[in-house]
Amino acid sequence: MVKTAILGYGTVGSGVYEVLKKNKDVISGKLGEEIQVKYVLDLREFEGDPVQDVLVHDMNLILDDPEVQIVCETMGGEHPAYDFTKSALERGKSVCTSNKELVEKHGPELIKIAEKHQCSYLFEASVGGGIPIIRPLRTSLAQEEILSITGILNGTTNYILTKMETEGLAFDTVLARAQEKGYAEKNPDADILGYDACRKISILTSLAYGKKVDFQDITTEGITAITDIDFAYAKKMGATIKLFAKSVKKNGKYYAIVAPFMVKPENPLYAVKGVFNAILVNANMGGETMYYGKGAGKLATASAVVADVLDCARHIGKHLDIKWEDERLEISPIDGAVRKFFVRVSLTDEEQIKKVFGEVEMFTGVAKGECGFVTEEMTEAAYRERAAKFDNVLSMIRVD
Numbered sequence: 001m002v003k004t005a006i007l008g009y010g011t012v013g014s015g016v017y018e019v020l021k022k023n024k025d026v027i028s029g030k031l032g033e034e035i036q037v038k039y040v041l042d043l044r045e046f047e048g049d050p051v052q053d054v055l056v057h058d059m060n061l062i063l064d065d066p067e068v069q070i071v072c073e074t075m076g077g078e079h080p081a082y083d084f085t086k087s088a089l090e091r092g093k094s095v096c097t098s099n100k101e102l103v104e105k106h107g108p109e110l111i112k113i114a115e116k117h118q119c120s121y122l123f124e125a126s127v128g129g130g131i132p133i134i135r136p137l138r139t140s141l142a143q144e145e146i147l148s149i150t151g152i153l154n155g156t157t158n159y160i161l162t163k164m165e166t167e168g169l170a171f172d173t174v175l176a177r178a179q180e181k182g183y184a185e186k187n188p189d190a191d192i193l194g195y196d197a198c199r200k201i202s203i204l205t206s207l208a209y210g211k212k213v214d215f216q217d218i219t220t221e222g223i224t225a226i227t228d229i230d231f232a233y234a235k236k237m238g239a240t241i242k243l244f245a246k247s248v249k250k251n252g253k254y255y256a257i258v259a260p261f262m263v264k265p266e267n268p269l270y271a272v273k274g275v276f277n278a279i280l281v282n283a284n285m286g287g288e289t290m291y292y293g294k295g296a297g298k299l300a301t302a303s304a305v306v307a308d309v310l311d312c313a314r315h316i317g318k319h320l321d322i323k324w325e326d327e328r329l330e331i332s333p334i335d336g337a338v339r340k341f342f343v344r345v346s347l348t349d350e351e352q353i354k355k356v357f358g359e360v361e362m363f364t365g366v367a368k369g370e371c372g373f374v375t376e377e378m379t380e381a382a383y384r385e386r387a388a389k390f391d392n393v394l395s396m397i398r399v400d
């Protein structure tokens, strides 16, 4: 029997407890032995909940118990999760986590500590909730050179954009409804400004290339400026608008961005609706693979934590390596990234537009006193230089 402890009995922690209980037979059938939750650490009491039997308030009880070989860190936040994780790894206990913040900030250091103490630090649930993406990058795609990763990595914004598209509603209206239903946080900034997706693509890019990506190097734009008129243009173009978190390796340089993109139906990410997430990986030998599922939610996220627990249970006393050096991966300025741009301007003079932008595809008659157009491919720097020649640019959305 393998004994585990769960740190934090919130949404994900209670989900881990539930997955381990409900799927006890499935898990022991596949693993060949049982996984028992010996402790759940939380400051609160849970009267009437069976978890009360294993509830403890002192982390030292877990650290000092040699029977506990795997710890699930589902507390979230940096402290005390960092200290607890470090202490557990230093005692040779593997840690499986859903804590994206901790992974993004301290991943390489915690992996090194795990290596030194012959245990593992696994974090499948930290990106894309229940979607297997870390393990595929670490194992199935380890032989590949990753050319690009494009993700819809935030369920809240994908839900909002989907509702704006299907119901023709304004951003503020959909956000307010999403908050009422509990789909969006009371303070939704981390989601709608793109920061959550930015942390996630920074983790995936780090794993793809084995070096640390600083999330502050990633150009990040949220969805707050997207309007119902933008969606009317998207419809006319036969496209939709998605918040993409994207990293690309091109000519030996690395580019990364989080921003809304115009997406055509040919792109498999076009079909990802509502709170669902998906990640499209383009590799140099096998080509495209896509990973789709619930990017958040109690049982989906918990299931990914438990998958890591099983992996650790199969490798007790061994280190499952994840190549992620502390050395910084240099992300090139976004100025050099090449793509098409959809632009809205408050004028309708096609000649004037063509004089500045060259060949463009025009879209008229969507809203009064303006038009939209899609440029040819050009660098971000070239786009900005040209757009600066107009004082009537209403909005710009990158085209995938």
Ligand code: HSE
Residues within 6 Å of the ligand: 153, 154, 155, 156, 157, 191, 196, 295, 296
């Ligand atoms: N707030 C996130 C989302 C879930 O909406 O996808 C946790 O990462």
